[in-house]
Amino acid sequence: MDYAKKKFGQNFISDKNLINKIINILDQEQDHLIIExxxxRGALTKELCKRFKKVVAIEIDTDLEVLLKSEINESNFELIMEDVLNVDLKKLIESNSCKKVSLISNTPYYITSEIIFRTLDVSKFLDKAIFMVQKEVALRICAKANENNYNNLSVAAQFYSEVNYEFTVNKNMFRPIPKVDSAIISLKFHQAYLNQIKDDKAFVAFVRKLFNNKRKTILNNLSTTINTKQRATEILALTKIENNKRPENLSIEDFINIYKETKNGNN
Structure with a gap:
């Protein structure tokens, strides 16, 4: 029976070699909570249960509930039937005492950004996250300053973590076969930049606004964001950033410096 549903962006993997290759990216500490x-249909889940102390899977499709519960009988497995965007990930992590916590997701295209941003929100509780996403999205998340596909998601992911493009997954590895190739990326979380910012969520929201119109210069975007061109000009002068640069030309350090100056102006 084909359980895949287009409305949930479902494409399933079953190749054992691919599954092991994905799991091997994780730290192999056994005392580990894995949020999937x-x-x-649970092919990856079964292997995760063999290796780690606790596996909590979050699934939106109620038609898969009976299948998953019948296929996976391990005592270290928990199934949450819910839209992940409605799940309190922090509360879930705190209710399971494990030495390490990682997240893994075969991410539906239509909510990729939302899932990644929700993961970044709880990054201080996570060791690593592994996402299977469309290849073009993976390239965007891993993009650096001055590359065309560099955007606010690139900045946010790299603010919280060391991002790695692990490998490409050919579309023929999935059932049903999607239209494009996918890729595996990993996010190894750190607090290097977090220590420079008092409110990381406010910083990420600020960066998102600066990317609202990528065709405009950083001066125009910053002026719109803080509602004053004069102050925006002052901030860019203080941070030694040229007015005619665009958001995709700026490094994470540049965004941090701009954000700090906007806060200084409010003190």
């Missing part, structure tokens, strides 16, 4: 978003 979108377990599908």
């Amino acid at each position: 978003i979108g377990p599908g």
Whole structure:
């Protein structure tokens, strides 16, 4: 029976070699909570249960509930039937005492950004996250300053973590076969930049606004964001950033410096 549903962006994997290759990216500490978003038919989930202390899978598709519960009988497995965007990930992590916590997701295209931003919100509680996403999205998340596909998601992911493009997954590895190739990326979380910012969520929201119109210069975007061109000009002068640069030309350090100056102006 084909359980995949287009409305949930479902494409399932079953190749054992691919599954092991994905799991091997994780730290192999056995005392480990793994949160899996979108377990599908459970092929990856079964292998995770063999290696780690606790596996919590979050699945939105109620038609998969009976299948998953019948296929996976391990005592270290928990299934949450819910839209992941409605799940309190912090509370879930705190209710399971494990030495390490990682997240893994075969991410539906239509909510990729939302899932990643929700993961970044709880990054201080996580060791690592692994996402399977469309290849173009993976390239965007891993993009650096001055690359065309560099955007606010690139900045946010790299603010919280060391991002790695692990490998490409050919579309023929999935059932049903999607239209494009996918890729595996990993996010190894750190607090290097967090120590420079008092409110990281406010910083990420600020960066998102600066990317609202990528065609405009950083001066125009910053002026719109803080509602004053004069102050925006002053901030860019203080941070030694040229007015005619665009958001995709700025490094994470540049965004941090701009944000800090906007806060200084409010003190």
